[in-house]
Amino acid sequence: MSDFILEGKGLTQCYKTDTGRVLTACRAVDVTLRKGETLGIVGESGCGKSTLLRILTQLERPAEGRLFFNGQEITFLKGESLRRNRCHIQMVFQDPAASFFPRMKVGEAITEPLRNFRKLSRQELLDKQAELLELVGLPAEYADRYPHSMSGGQRQRLAIARALALDPDILICDEATSALDVSVQRQIIELLADIQRQRGLSIIFVCHDLALVQSIAHRVMIMYLGGVVEALPGDQVWNQACHPYSKALLGSVFATDMDFDKPLNTLEGDVPSPLDLPCGCSFHTRCPSCVEICRHEQPALREIASEHQAACHLLL
Ligand SMILES: Nc1ncnc2c1ncn2[C@@H]1O[C@H](COP(=O)(O)OP(=O)(O)OP(=O)(O)O)[C@@H](O)[C@H]1O
Ligand code: SF4
Ligand SMILES: [Mg+2]
Structure with a gap:
């Protein structure tokens, strides 16, 4: 059994530009994540953080390199096995407003991933909605609201609830708190830490702010121009x-x-x-x-x- 829940070896991604040139967004990145661990990834804009996350969540296949989940290679998964494997790794993005369809009520929106994978009775769905809302510190009555009537911090809680609907092993947060006020940002970070303790969740937290990341991450990886320049425990940063x-x-x-x-x-x-x-x-x-x-x-x-x-x- 591997020590790592997720492991990437030599992950490289290249894109062709409109003029036919090749851009290397991610260069031979080795990355590991243990169960229950938070890995922080930091670097300036354009250094390849989101590209790396798209590879780790299997939204993109790397041009080079290999990806392992619990020691099993998942680099070349396709079709139904790829779809099933994606349940284990879920993502929360920066802009909670853009993450929700405005005419879908909160309850429906947060259980949408679940409905795509399983057939649930009406009561099971209602129970799941209440459970997810409670998990992210929101009242069950919010299930009947629309996301646009809620604050940015509440919407980000909903985005976390939706990402947890499939009970993933890994949560990947791409600048998930960057658009929020500092005090709300802190609340969301504390919420993530609580959920991590309750569920043994592994988290990858991507952010521009090294000071913030080192305060919450067990390990920090610093990227520059698509490559890793330093990696060390968060409390040593x-x-x-x-x-x-x-x-x-x-x-x-x-x-x-x-x-x-x-x-x-x-x-x-x-x-x-x-x-x-x-x-x-x-x-x-x-x-x-x-x-x-x-x-x-x-x-x-x-x-x-x-x-x-x-x-x-x-x-x-
Ligand atoms: N699909 C794509 N096609 C072409 N170039 C891309 C594509 N996706 C990313 N890039 C380029 O790859 C580089 C890395 O982008 P990426 O979005 O991974 O950086 P980032 O570290 O997440 O930046 P930010 O902090 O601004 O979100 C950038 O130069 C970007 O323009
Ligand atoms: S001193 Fe180190 S970081 Fe600076 S250019 Fe040389 S190798 Fe790179
Ligand atoms: Mg990005």
Whole structure:
């Protein structure tokens, strides 16, 4: 039996643009998720987070790489077995308003995935609606409301309820709290943590905000231009994150024992286009610690401490 409920090896995704060029959105990403664990994924816009999630949820098949669920390969599943396997991994998106059909009542909307898979009696459906609403901290009477009459935070609770209707093993949240006020964001995060404790759910939580992610994730993976540059336990991010990009995201200075000449307090410049990936280290065009080797040799992601990997020539 595998230690991991979900495992991706060498996941790569390429897209053809309108002009016929090939864009690499995700580059040889290795990713693992344990039962009951929260994995946070962070990185600037366009670094390939959603692409990776589409592969993990099997909305897209990777151009290269392999995907395993509970140790069983699922990369090439098709038809009914693909549809069945998708029940195990459900997604919550950023915009709760766009996730619901305006003329469908809340109760119907949150049990829609269930109705697509199973035939339920009217009473079973009503019971399930009440159970799901209670799970996300909403009164059962809300089943008769329309989603547009509810607040953004309540709609995001509904989106979580709907994602949990099929009792998945894994919940994937793509910027699921980014559109919410800070206080509502915190409530949703606490709700997810509660549900995780109750159900042993595994969660992948994607967000731009490294500070937020490290506070809720058991492990954090930091991506840049489609690749993983650092991965480490969430509670070590503040003190142990050492890749120049992670440090820049944290807006902190480098540790004094590292051989970096200049401190990097903020990130300057834009992420290069994935159509023209820089040679060598993908971060070298923005990294103030860049040395000659960085311009022509890509650093491998190496274990630099227990449960801690980083890809940087200066972190040997
Ligand atoms: N279907 C597609 N066809 C062509 N290019 C795509 C497609 N999907 C994504 N891309 C490109 O792949 C790169 C990665 O996009 P992706 O949406 O995965 O990034 P992201 O990290 O989720 O960004 P954001 O934080 O803005 O959501 C981007 O350059 C994007 O334009
Ligand atoms: S390999 Fe070089 S360019 Fe890349 S992050 Fe490390 S120091 Fe910076
Ligand atoms: Mg995205």
